[in-house]
Amino acid sequence: MMRQDNGSRGHGRDESEEERADRRWVELLQELRVAQTGVQILFGFLLTVAFQPRFADLSSTDRNIYTITVLLGAATTGALIGPVSFHRLLTGQQLKPQTVVWASRLTVVGLFLLLCTMASALLLILRVVVDDSLALWLVAGMLLWFVLCWFVLPVWARITRPSEK
Numbered sequence: 001m002m003r004q005d006n007g008s009r010g011h012g013r014d015e016s017e018e019e020r021a022d023r024r025w026v027e028l029l030q031e032l033r034v035a036q037t038g039v040q041i042l043f044g045f046l047l048t049v050a051f052q053p054r055f056a057d058l059s060s061t062d063r064n065i066y067t068i069t070v071l072l073g074a075a076t077t078g079a080l081i082g083p084v085s086f087h088r089l090l091t092g093q094q095l096k097p098q099t100v101v102w103a104s105r106l107t108v109v110g111l112f113l114l115l116c117t118m119a120s121a122l123l124l125i126l127r128v129v130v131d132d133s134l135a136l137w138l139v140a141g142m143l144l145w146f147v148l149c150w151f152v153l154p155v156w157a158r159i160t161r162p163s164e165k
Contacts, residue, residue, distance in 0.1 A: 062127055075113050083106050
């Protein structure tokens with residue numbers, strides 16, 4: 001049985017705007033749990049690198065790449081934890097739909113920053129392991145792979161979805 005005032009506005013579900021926001025919030029939290037775990041492990045690893053004996057042997061270029069990587073990792077962490085702050089500070093303010101929108105935007109920013117962090121970390125590691133020019137090609141290949149998986153395929157699926165009747 002369909003409700004008369006379902007508030008779904010063509011979203012394919014019989015739910016109010018608040019119910020939709022609640023569902024989207026739960027889905028976003030699940031996505032963030034996955035991303036945050038990976039970011040925390042990567043960031044924790046990055047923080048320990050400076051205290052390793054071989055760190056002193058790194059070139060100034062590699063130290064600069066390391067510094068940029070740590071800053072990108074910190075920015076990524078901030079963006080992916082930001083939705084938690086939004087939720088906590090706005091709970092009870094009747095702003096759930098807006099909170100979900102802003103948290104979703106922060107998550108996309110966090111994914112972009114994670115892409116940059118991963119590329120930078122790979123560059124740092126691969127410069128130590130292989131020739132510099134090979135390292136650049138390998139990082140470029142991985143960067144393309146991440147962009148394909150994280151951005152191109154979802155956008156392609158969105159564009160090519162069957163039209164609603």
